[in-house]
Amino acid sequence: EVQLVESGGNLVQPGGSLRLSCAASSFILKNYWMHWVRQTPGKGLVWVSRINPGGSITNYADSVKGRFSISRDYARNTMFLQMNSLRAEDTAIYYCARDVGGEHDIWGQGTMVTVSS
Amino acid sequence: QSVLTQPPSASGTPGQTVTISCSGSSSNIGPNTVYWYQQLPGTAPRLLIYKNNQRPSGVPDRFSGSKSGTSASLAISGLRSDDEADYYCASWDDSLYGVGFGGGTKLTVL
Numbered sequence: 001e002v003q004l005v006e007s008g009g010n011l012v013q014p015g016g017s018l019r020l021s022c023a024a025s026s027f028i029l030k031n032y033w034m035h036w037v038r039q040t041p042g043k044g045l046v047w048v049s050r051i052n053p054g055g056s057i058t059n060y061a062d063s064v065k066g067r068f069s070i071s072r073d074y075a076r077n078t079m080f081l082q083m084n085s086l087r088a089e090d091t092a093i094y095y096c097a098r099d100v101g102g103e104h105d106i107w108g109q110g111t112m113v114t115v116s117s
Numbered sequence: 118q119s120v121l122t123q124p125p126s127a128s129g130t131p132g133q134t135v136t137i138s139c140s141g142s143s144s145n146i147g148p149n150t151v152y153w154y155q156q157l158p159g160t161a162p163r164l165l166i167y168k169n170n171q172r173p174s175g176v177p178d179r180f181s182g183s184k185s186g187t188s189a190s191l192a193i194s195g196l197r198s199d200d201e202a203d204y205y206c207a208s209w210d211d212s213l214y215g216v217g218f219g220g221g222t223k224l225t226v227l
Contacts, residue, residue, distance in 0.1 A: 035216065037162075037216075037218075044119055044203075044205065044218060044219070044220045044221040045154070045156075045162065045205050045207075045218045045221070046218060047207075047215050047216035047217070047218060050215075050216075059214055059215055060215075061213075061215055062213070095161055095162070097162075101167070101168070102149075102150060102152070102167070102168070102209060103152045103164055103167035103168070104152070104154070104162070104164060104207075105164050105167075105173065107161040107162055107163070108161065109161055110161055
């Protein structure tokens with residue numbers, strides 16, 4: 001079954017760091033653009049970042065630029081989101097999603113990140 | 118504040134047709150295609166419509182999308198109770214250089 005599984009979400013203090021993982025099954029991650037999208041519980045979806053198949057192009061939402069870094073490990077068929085200098089407003093469910101021609105056709109189940117002292 | 122504008126709520130009775138609007142601008146919907154996602158309570162979003170009006174396999178033809186200028190809409194015909202969900206529109210934004218989402222519309226089937 002084609003699927004994405006996120007992990008790494010946790011409770012972290014403001015100013016702290018966390019690395020999220022997104023493991024792909026039954027498809028080759030490096031053939032696709034991949035995205036991170038977040039959702040504060042009870043609120044809407046907000047795009048965070050994307051990375052191209054070759055890993056050479058990355059884009060970020062202004063709200064996370066300079067603090068978050070997206071990357072991928074081809075050998076592990078996994079994508080990552082390194083989150084530094086975390087703020088309370090980064091608290092959200094983080095989803096990874098596959099991009100085929102612009103649309104996100106496969107989504108993971110999400111991993112919860114809580115930033116609180 | 119979301120990049121695209123959707124009504125926060127919509128409702129209808131079983132069998133009715135409901136339409137959800139999505140308003141954008143010349144930097145997003147105007148030059149780019151629109152996508153719609155359905156999010157059932159407690160689950161991840163699911164692709165419903167891509168490239169303005171295309172349905173992925175498995176999505177019933179009760180769901181249809183359209184785009185005109187800088188706006189788009191999602192129509193759901195033959196409304197069913199299990200259509201109760203949040204619906205989001207999305208489009209690439211050339212100014213933000215990222216994906217813009219609408220704030221979501223909560224559909225209630227009365």
